[in-house]
Amino acid sequence: MLARVEEIVFRFRHVTVAAFVVATLALGWFAAKTHVDASFTKQLPSDHEYIQNFKKYQEQFGGANRVVIALIAKKGDIFTPEFFQTLKTATNDAYYLPGVDRSQVTSIFTPNVRYIEVVEEGLTGGNVIPADFVPTAAGLERVRQNIIKSGRVGMLVSNDFTGAAIIVQLLEVDPQTGKKLVYAEVADALETKIRQKFESDTFGVHIIGFAKVIGDVTDGARGVLLFFGVAIVLTAFLLYYFSQSLILTILPLITSFCAVVWQLGILNLLGFGIDPLSILVPFLVFAIALSHATQMLRSFRYEYNVGGTEMVAARASFANLFIPGTVAILTDTVGFLTIWLVKVPIIQELAITASVGVTLIILTDRFMLPVLLSYTRMAPDFRRRVNFRRFALQPTWRRLVNFTTSPKSSLVIVAVAAALWGFGLYKAKQIRIGDMHAGVPELRQSSRYNQDTAAITRKFSIGVDVITVIVETVPNGVIEHDIMSLVDRFAWHMRNVEGVQSTMAITDLARTINAGWNEGSLKWRVIARNRDALAQSVSPVETSTGLLNNDGSVIPVMIYLRDHKAETIQRVIAAVKDFRAAHQSERVKFQLATGNVGVMAATNEVVVAAQFPMVMWLYVAIIVLCLISFRSWKATVCVVLPLIIVSDLAYALMVFLEIGLKTSTLPVVALGVGIGVDYGIYLCSALMERMEKGDSLEDAICFAYATMGTSVVFTGLALSIGVGTWAISALKFQADMGVLLAFMFLVNMLGAMLLMPALATWLFRAKRGPALTRPPFPMTK
Structure with missing residues (x-):
């Protein structure tokens, strides 16, 4: 089946190129119409209890x-x-x-x-x-x-x-x-x-x-383009050093850029825009496309170097990498799709945006790139330059194979990985859900917005951070002493919670007005016990104040917070739930929650609920794809275990950097895993291929290093450097994502190059041979 597809693609390669050009021009026209699409409602987890109450009373209050x-x-x-x-x-x-x-x-x-x-x-x-x-x-x-x-x-x-x-x-x-x-x-x-x-x-x-x-994020996002440009230029230089050819540098950049253009064009056709908080996704798609394109370049260079023509090398690369490459791209897609489990529209939109872009890489990198490579004409000295580097790297690969496969050193590698895993698990338990700092975490503390937040918080007892608890009661509940007294006690209870600046409810006005009807005496600044007196106390309060509804059956209690840190929100929500549990009745129901902090609390709870299922299904999908691809549980363990360790270390890094787990950071873990697994899949596919042909474990690992290792190391370094430049961005959330992704790209690369062979040494003991002294592979087939 694959041979027939290959035959059709390359026999009619002119048609294939023409189809890709037409598609790129058409989708490019739609991509040019892509607009920024920000919406407050996209931040709301609409199925959550708090948001249901928020929508129910939004029009009234x-x-x-x-x-x-x-x-x-x-x-x-x-x-x-x-x-x-x-x-x-x-x-x-x-x-x-x-x-x-x-x-x-x-x-x-x-x-x-x-x-x-x-x-x-x-x-x-x-x-x-x-x-x-x-x-x-x-x-x-x-x-x-x-x-x-x-x-x-x-x-x-x-x-x-x-x-x-x-x-x-x-x-x-x-x-x-x-x-x-x-x-x-x-x-x-x-x-x-x-x-x-x-x-x-x-x-x-x-x-x-x-x-x-x-x-402010949109303004900062314009600066994101500068970082994208810097990252692309750096990547282009690294790619030229890797490929040793100008045309082999340009073609992957073109196909990777086409994947982004197609993504934006299709999203525009589907009616989607780009949210400022998702502005980084197109660059991630570009980076992933370039990562897979690098593997295609590596295969093309190898096939050409062993004596094939450009056409033969392109066709061989298509055949050799179609299955492992497609599996690797599908794992990337799965990484994005699992984000859909977070029931927040902006995150689900990100899942669609990213998964569409990554899926398109199958077309641009697995079809378009090899066809374009078949048209190239390499310089006469290209083989000499490639061979020179290959021979120069052979001692490095032999030493690395002997290090990762010897019983003692491989055991040390596994032991160090186990210790790091334990440390990661320990620190991961300390991760906080939500924001870790006052102000807006998407912007730096020195930003004008966060400075404005600090000034308002310092001067006023309110800010933009408010959570409103809706007290549902009987009609005319505002003139029932037991109900109003309970609401008053609740407001007092919340005012004494750490992090609460002030509260506002109709009971505050009712006490003041009651004193007014009694010559202003402070002794009468209480909730009147007599029904008529209480009615007299609340009658001057209009519904326009937002403190009651038309029939007095709903009483909002507004709680103004000093900040919206995760610990503050958790403390306040816990205090509300404790009071509710102790005083709930058929006549009085305390409903959480409206206000922007109510939305944050709902979002944080959704993140907590989705965190484990998202990661679980991500790994289940990767394990299934690896089992289908390798048909070996041992190979699957070699690929997946380093990923799990790196994920837990990423959580530990978030604890050290004081980055909370929220809707803008939760996807990073899935993305890092989905992209990081590529390294292991490519290396392991070469390893298993050689062992199936009868090579010893050492020979197979050395072959994998020599054929795949350079591109894996290049990809890990290029992606890490590219996203690492984000660390100096004016947007804090971009800087945080840059640090986390750079860490995951780099450490996943090290896991694939060091830990995977060490694990294979013990899992494939029967395949072990003597220490490696010969070159990893011959110069000709």
């Missing part, structure tokens, strides 16, 4: 997609005419930002921010900024008192009265255009219409929120 704009006076406090005029204008401009839900804009200038006070006649209240406000000394003092009475100090006004905040909610569909919200445009509007307009020597502007994160 707003979503988790908030933007906080803080205007802070650099000198003095906010009570100046200039500050209030600036804040008023900024609030008005915020209404006209793209995608803003105008019913959910909040600042001291919006009518949904009111105060209540006790007067001689009873209670009175009004907007914090009265309609007749004039920024005189008396008018500003009046507003100061209103702010204090409103209870919004620390929320809409900073604790030290040096700043004020504007909070807006964003919709997924821009109400002005009716189209899907483009977050890059929102971020740009926040910069041009808010920050640049209002920031001055007098006032500072700080902005945080998902839209701003996406904007």
Whole structure:
């Protein structure tokens, strides 16, 4: 069957090349239309309990997609005419930002921010900024008192009265255009219409929120192209050194680039864009394609060197590498597909994006590249240059074979690997789920966004990190003393949890209003026991505050956190669950959770649930493919065991680098394993081929080193250096991925070159022969 495919491909090679050119041009046209596609809803694990509650109450109480704009006076406090005029204008401009839900804009200038006070006649209240406000000394003092009475100090006004905040909610569909919200445009509007307009020597502007994160990541992603360019140039130089031929350098780069073009074109046809957090995937596809192309080059050089013509060498390379190469590419594809088990749309989209690109490598590297190689005409001295290097490397391969196959040294290699595995398992247990640092982990701590986050957290008792627990109760539950008292105790319980800055619930206002009806006495600042008195206490609270629904059957409790570190989220969620378990009843149900931290908590729990199944199915798939390919459990162990060790060491590295396991890092483990297995498959295929022909284990390993070893070492180094350049990227998540992938590429290469032969030495003891002294293979067939 394979021989017939080979015959058709090369007999009609002109047609094959023409078909590839047409496909590349057509898909390139669609690839040029690829757009950045960021969406908040793609971050939501929609099947999770928290997200179900989030969607259920999103329309009533707003979503988790908030933007906080803080205007802070650099000198003095906010009570100046200039500050209030600036804040008023900024609030008005915020209404006209793209995608803003105008019913959910909040600042001291919006009518949904009111105060209540006790007067001689009873209670009175009004907007914090009265309609007749004039920024005189008396008018500003009046507003100061209103702010204090409103209870919004620390929320809409900073604790030290040096700043004020504007909070807006964003919709997924821009109400002005009716189209899907483009977050890059929102971020740009926040910069041009808010920050640049209002920031001055007098006032500072700080902005945080998902839209701003996406904007900053998108800006940083433009710099990613520079790193891609640097990586490609470095790889091209290394490839030229490896291939010793300009044409053999250019062709793999062309076919690898075609794989990326095809990927982007097909994704555009399927209606997908590129999320800023997945911007690295095309480069990974390019790197994987180049890795497999290198093996094709290695085979072509060998077949040509032993006397074949360019056509014969190309056809032999196609036949020799089609099965092991396809198996290796399929393992890469499986590595990406297992990410689908993480039930978060952005991760599942990444799985589709990457698996489509990797699958296409079968066409570009297994078909297109050998056909193009058949057209080449090598320089007259090419064989001499190849032979010179081959003979120069023979002593190295012989020494390496003797080292990895001698009983003592092979046992040392296995023992060291076992010790490292034990260390990796020990450290892997310490890995944290979620973010390890305050601020946004996708950006560096020195970034403007994370500096804005620190400034807002320092000045205010709120930030963008909020989790809202929805208390479901009976209709008119807000006038039932036992229910309101329980909600009040819950809010108090959460305020005493480490990492919580403040809480907000209707019970806070009910206590204040009850005191107001009793001459302001602090003794009456409690939840009224009498039903009518309690109704009197909550009646001034409007649904627009987001503290209750129309029939008083739903009571949100907003919990503002100092940060969204993994340990903070876990501590808060555990405290909520403990209280719920102790006080749950048919009349009162505490439901987790809305707010952006509720989304993070759900995502973290999904990652925890998917982590083991993802890795398990990945290894099951690799083991099955290896068993089918090698038909030997011993060979399968030799390939898979080093992968498992490297995976656990990667987790240990994440612990040392303080990188949490989350949606942006979990795929790296699968990718590293899927790509890393290529080294072992290529080496083991050569090893098994020679042993089946009767060679001793030592001869077979030396043959594998001499034929596959150079390309394996080159690929490991080239990929490690290429992704290693990401470590200096302005995007922290790209830098983290670069370090992790470079580690996995490099250590997987070492595992294939050292540990796999050492394992084979003990598993294939019957095949062992004397220490190797002769060359690894003859110069002719």
